[in-house]
Amino acid sequence: MLPVYFGQKQSVSERADEMAKVLQRVEITLRSFYVFNSNLSQKEGEEHKKILFYHPNDIELNTKIKDVGLSEAIITFTGTFTSEDDCKALHTQKTTQLFYQPEPGFWLVMVLNVPKEVKLKEGVEVADYRGGEVSDRIYQAVLRQCYHMYRFHHGPLQTKLMASPGSEEAEEQRQQLAAELKTFYDRYLATLKDLAQCDIMDMLHSIQYLALDKSLFLRAHNFSMLCDTFTAVKECIMFYNDQVVCGGKLAASDLYSLHAYVLGTVSAVGSVDTFRTGAFVLEGEKPIAAEVYLDLDKQIRPHCLLIYRALNVTLCLFVDAVPTQEFYEELHAYLGPQLSSLAKDIATASKLNASASATTATNPDDGSAKYLFINEQSLKHHTNIHRNAKSIPRNVMSIIADLANPIQEISAAEELQVKTTNDYWIVKRRCNWRQYYVILSKSKATTLLDVTQEAKRIFEQELTDDVFFDK
């Protein structure tokens, strides 16, 4: 990764800042988001053609062209120093730009307004841009997910532009793709999670698996044998509320996209009562039969997604084509009783779990130590950090994001202790493809020894589920 810094990097001393009174704080926001492919405009005067999508739409075309041009320039410029798709992020005083090239030639760029604090300094309002609080890696991941979500619904971009360049057909396809991107991203960006809330979990794309006991797990797992019973069903994924019960053989990114999609869809369709005995999730009058693209057997192919729900269990079935009414009925007859009985048993079991863990739940804003454990292999995490509650300052979260190891890296033991400017301590350990973080807030530990002791105590207290020799 090569961050390129333009303009002024924050040089004002932090202490002087703290003296000034903060009048207002503006969190990170999305400034613009665009998709382009330079190969689409070879001639001068056709620059607008390379822009496949630009958000916000209601600005002058010239500005769009300029923005895209600048991005192209930076990418090319960076490319002279390193390989072609190595341009990841650009920091300016007021913005952070993130670049992502998911398919050859196609670039996604996300421009963020960095958080700013308006301060009163000697009677004058001064904007203080906090670019350092923006973690590249977190927002890289957000950008990547923008692409994966599109691919999940519409398939790879490349396949939309198959006609030979320059032909009329190619232009038609370009327009079609642009229209498709517009419909998709207008909706997607409108429902995008508040960027200020994005954290390490968004970065890791981690999904929580439901902890079940052995026999329930096997029952749930073996439910997927319905793929053998109904050969039309290619894959079958089970969720319980927002947790994954069985992920089948889906690639992690597909599973994450599916998870996001299903949560959005299912939560919109009403109460559990509708699904007491199991039913297909409807879209209007008809059961949902969405076309989605999955990376199965190293091939991205469209599948038809059916969503069946019984109580809190959501079953996602992937079939080859939109099924007939008889097939729905046949499936319903098979699934209804079995899935609702399974759902009841899971509910009973997870209630027991919940009541057991409720005693250890802590108040989100107290000063107690926070911890975060991540298994790099399963992406399972275990934490007492309440998401979306500001229990952890942005800068601490950014440091964790920077410390977190990319998943595919060779695992070596690490032990790190970081002290932040606002008196937080972060203790990181890494072993056997697992990362452990303990975040200690200001009050307690002050010396390295204290911090080590306190972190050790928490590791020993909380690391009960993962068996590991070096606690």
Added chain:
Amino acid sequence: MEKPNGIHYIELSSNFIRFDAVSQLTNVFFDDSNKQIFAVRSGGATGVVVKGPVEDTVISFCMSDRGGAIRSIKFSPDNQILAVQRKENAVEFVCFQGEQPLLQDIITHQVKTLIYGFVWVHNRELALISNTGVEIFQIVPEKRQVRSIKALSISIKWFAWCCDANVALLCTTEGNTLVPVLIKQKVITKLPKVDLGNPGREVQESKVTLGRVYGVLAVLILQSNSTTGMMEVEVHLLNGPGLAPRKCHVLRLSLVGRFAINTVDNLIVVHHQATATSLLFDIALSGEVIDNVTYHAPITTGRSIKPFALKLPSLSPDGQILQCELYSTNWVLFQPNIVIDAKLGCMWYLNLSIEPLCNLISDRIRLTEFLLQRSSGKQMLLKVVQQLMGDQYKGTLLPVLETIFDKINKIYASWVHMELQNQTALPANVKSTTTKNTAPPIVLIEQSDMVQIFQPIAERPFAETVFMLYLQSLNKYNISAQEELSKMIISELIRNRSFDTLRRLVSYSMLLESKSVACFLLAHSDVDSAISQMAIDMLGKIQAHEIIIEVMLGQGKVIDALRLAKNSLGIDKVPARKFLEAAYKTQDDLIFHSVYRFFQMRNLRNYETLAFPKAEQCTEFIQHYNNTFPPDSANKLQTS
């Protein structure tokens, strides 16, 4: 009639017994207690030939015809006393020395009652059943005495005897009740009477059969259904409190005519003479239940016994072959499974031929239930399951397989549980009273058997699903997976790249946790680093730290290994040379430096010097350290 090449599920045994056929001179008797057949020529004067229970066991002797036709003749269990009844009120006892009778020492025991029959209950004890009751006598050959030991007084119309259970069923003159009586050495126990429903009901002797089914004595009564007129068999099992008989089952024959009943391998076989077919019933299978009585239909439609060709002794080399007449009027059946053709002079045992029968039961689950109760069912059942997973595999059969696995494992689990109890529950000084209950189940299919039949389907697309179903079934009955099965599951999951499932199986400890399985995982760690993590997790669970250290050293993670060695072995026991060597091999100066410094600090603490003890043989590494980090350069660093 059946075609000769039709399917037959019952056959006559090939180890039959030939004897002299009934004629004007020869009388034939059969003792079902000793399974001996007596061919008596001229009342014994010209010879008695006793054969059984197999063809080779022959006793032959002569005895004088003492007038009066022989009514019954039976050896004591040790073949040392022969009891012969020639008159209706007397029994003679002939003592034997070796295989020859001592004809001068015949003891005649005379009674005042009408003897219906007698049975040996012990080598020297005999029970006489007469019209006034049951009496046990002891025979004392040395004193030529017969002593009465025990008597039960009851007026009897007829009786039936079951030698396996030592139970006589008495039909009383008063009220026509059927009273089972347990007759053992010196003991006569009257059991609760058979409930015939209607108090005035009279049961004929020919309609009653005693047999043992699944270890329980059964009184089988043939009778016609009051509404349809079709014949039925009432099965009264002596399994109530105090061995009280209870009417538990009714076998619907849906035929009329003459019947005879045998039991083969816990199946009730009802022969029908008119159609020359035999119906099979298994009371362990489910049926229609009305008022706590289960009504059974035959397992499959009636079929005839397999035709039997008897090779007659002949001088010509190809011999003469006689097709035996089946269901002949000359047939006499004895319990449990004996067929005697007195005219032909042949005695057979009835056997079940299980393979053809399997083809007649199309419901695989019912077939599994059936085979699990058959003494020869194991191989057949394994074959059936193998076929289901092999040639006949269809996705829709998975629920069937699931049910079959459950049925197999239910029995397997009870056996495992029982064995475990026997191993743990008995302190050495306590008399083992429970051991007698530990007969293995009729069909016991263990994990190792299943692994055998799983082997051929490995690497087929559906293998993972099938194995996981089996694992689920094992888990349902609290049986843990053994090494072979664990490895097979691991192989399939890795082949299908189902790492998530594998990870969860390992974390739930559903696979065997052993060094061998962990090393098996390690061997596949090049496929995905996830496997390496699982292997180390498993080793961690079983505290196999030495292996983890070796693995980490092998992966070049010297620091990780050192940290673990320090924690698990204790700082004093960490071998310096081994770690220095591994650190040296990484060719990473930083790692080497760290490891070297670690041991220097250890030296300082233990020996109060930085130097390594000679015994650790670290000279080459000391040299390497000094070359890589010369002392003067360190000084320079410090000063600069």
